[in-house]
Amino acid sequence: MGDWFQTVVDLDATDEEAPALGDRVLARLVAEGIVEAARTDCVLGGGGYGYPPGPHYAKAVEDPAPVDLWTNGLAVATGRTVFDSGQGDVAAAVCPLCEGDIRLVDETWQPIDDAWDPFAGTFDDWIEGGEGLVTCPACTRASSIERWTWEDDYFACGRLGFTFWNWAELTPAFVRDLGHQLGGHRTVLLQGKL
Template identity: 55%
Template structure:
């Protein structure tokens, strides 16, 4: 069966601002009745720090018939991903050239030649090594940090603040759109998947 998740990542939050912004969003969600105020053990690997669905949970989702799980707030350097599978493609932030990362004859197998530089850059991002995060574009030759490349289907997002909703049905677009203004206009990325 597995566990499903949807994550909204603030890709502009700094390490210094993440905890404050995360608390601000949780306070909003509690005030709206979307999540419970008291942390609990309601999410996968939440160590008792999840927030269960609140009485007005249904205002955030398309179908409120399944109320299992809750919200987990990630604060700190995190590479967010879509769970199972591999990223299929990535687009250069400079020239918009697209790099296919999977083999054409085996669509779910990574192309090591194309994927290799990104794998190393992701490791560099995890370790906080700014120089190791850069990947050169095969088309324009310019390099950019891995967190600035645009991943197909938002397979990856990199940031210091993320909000993961575990086992909720699809989040409403209007609900997701509320996050950016509450985060000071920061750019957000939404991704989801299954473990």
């Protein structure tokens, strides 16, 4: 038994706009009754405080049964964050410039240590405000870690993310609508377990 989560990450929000955008979208989710306005200790991470499901929670999910778990809230993260999918290993990274596929695990799903060399320190550099440049082993060009994509969307670099703890699967319509509320920004949906 673990706690299952889904995170919608805004890939386009800037450092400057992320906090206000997060507040605006949250206000809309409260107004629609998807979550409650008052924070409680209902999420993991981020200090443990989040927004519990609201009276119309069922509109957002495929299965309308209430979440009968202590961890059942929405956590909103703003500021540079490397969102991840929790357990398991990421299988591959894809260069944004050549679309080359960098394998990160072998046939038995063991991490290939050397394959991580180009990425060493880049997540930390990016979180601290740097570019986090990765030099692609395939095309030898450098690009920011935030532009790389990961197999099964294992990681996503963003300044704004909405993590729903133990909610049933979010409906595609709800995720799409969240993207509209984010001003049409590109989003990615991470799913995982802790």
